Ligand SMILES: NC(=O)c1ccc[n+]([C@@H]2O[C@H](COP(=O)([O-])OP(=O)(O)OC[C@H]3O[C@@H](n4cnc5c(N)ncnc54)[C@H](O)[C@@H]3O)[C@@H](O)[C@H]2O)c1
């Protein structure tokens with residue numbers, strides 16, 4: 001249920017600037033409510049009033065950074081005001097999607113952020129021109145999802161359990177990732193919400209259990225997608241549900257338009273595994289030891305670009321429903337193709353760490369033995385303590401198997417171009433790692 005709801009004092013049709021990051025919530029509630037009502041009325045006068053969820057989205061602003069104010073003005077002149085729901089909006093990716101929407105979607109009236117655990121940074125967003133509604137809820141609870149979806153024009157479903165370390169039971173992974181996604185679909189159908197963007201994963205494709213390489217493949221590259229691990233299995237099942245739901249009739253008689261995005265390994269501000277490697281390196285006296293060959297390429301993509309792609313897809317889904325509905329898109333940008341460890345060193349190096357060895361220090365068979373030992377320990381210790389190291393048979397196979405994408409499908413279908421260059425993505429990630437800057441906690 002909505003636990004809070006706030007509209008800021010600036011007109012929704014006015015310039016946005018960087019105002020979303022402003023702090024300070026010291027207004028008296030009644031004064032704020034009055035201003036809110038006044039602004040709403042003004043917005044309605046200037047923008048022609050809100051539309052129903054089943055109504056038209058009226059596309060148009062294929063916004064690039066810096067054009068938001070103009071786009072907002074233009075949007076207000078003709079478009080309805082939109083309500084977006086982001087599930088998992090307090091997660092690593094979710095936070096970036098939320099911030100990106102506030103910066104880059106000029107037609108936004110209300111942004112609902114739905115998550116199991118709400119983050120404190122949501123507070124600062126409530127001082128901007130868009131109504132940010134924080135909803136503490138669980139995607140496995142159909143009624144909670146339905147209540148959150150009710151009245152939304154677009155749902156961006158990023159919520160999920162991301163676990164390849166054995167921290168979460170397979171049952172929970174399935175319940176959240178598959179049943180949760182089904183609940184989101186059913187809520188859209190019941191509530192008449194037409195546009196659903198789902199965060200899938202490259203792991204829906206691979207690496208597969210045979211460890212076959214996928215070298216700069218695209219969405220049509222043939223690959224034997226066979227999984228045993230609960231996480232990729234659940235993501236594959238969820239993606240299938242989303243794609244199959246495309247074209248279903250929603251309340252009001254219109255059809256549901258769905259789309260799935262498949263990021264490769266995401267990095268950027270808020271990436272906890274990167275931080276874990278950083279801390280581990282510091283503990284080891286500023287060194288990390290190479291474990292996988294430098295020749296293995298592992299696909300990575302900057303979180304800001306993944307968020308940007310979500311925002312663009314959501315924006316373009318209506319106008320290009322016939323083309324984009326039921327489609328999958330890999331998330332890509334200009335991040336270089338490198339091994340998992342060499343890529344991490346792009347950030348950890350400038351933070352003072354060193355990767356020791358030009359070749360893996362331990363022979364592969366020993367690493368495999370270590371992963372087996374970790375699996376055994378995890379099982380033995382389970383009744384007493386959760387032992388979930390980074391290295392297990394699955395993560396070793398992932399790091400050891402070339403899996404990179406090279407595609408321009410998103411560009412062809414909806415004009416996607418990365419918003420952040422590799423240099424900027426790298427610099428922002430380094431600053432965050434050093435604790436100097438960055439939105440994600
Ligand atoms: N991190 C990656 O490298 C990566 C790569 C490809 C795809 N993805 C996908 O992107 C999405 C987001 O991943 P992330 O890395 O940001 O993970 P994350 O764990 O940081 O974020 C997931 C969010 O979902 C929320 N959530 C979990 N269970 C929930 C429930 N039952 N109800 C409501 N909210 C719930 C969590 O509280 C969290 O805020 C996931 O669907 C994941 O499969 C991630």
Ligand SMILES: CC(C)CCC[C@@H](C)[C@H]1CC[C@H]2[C@@H]3[C@H](O)C=C4C[C@@H](O)CC[C@]4(C)[C@H]3CC[C@]12C
Pocket residue numbers: 162164201202203264265266273291292340341390391394395396398399
């Ligand atoms: C040096 C290695 C042997 C140490 C182990 C690295 C391991 C923890 C890394 C390697 C690959 C990583 C995954 C990959 O980037 C892609 C995804 C897809 C996404 O949907 C969820 C995250 C995940 C699984 C990364 C998790 C961490 C992995 C396994």
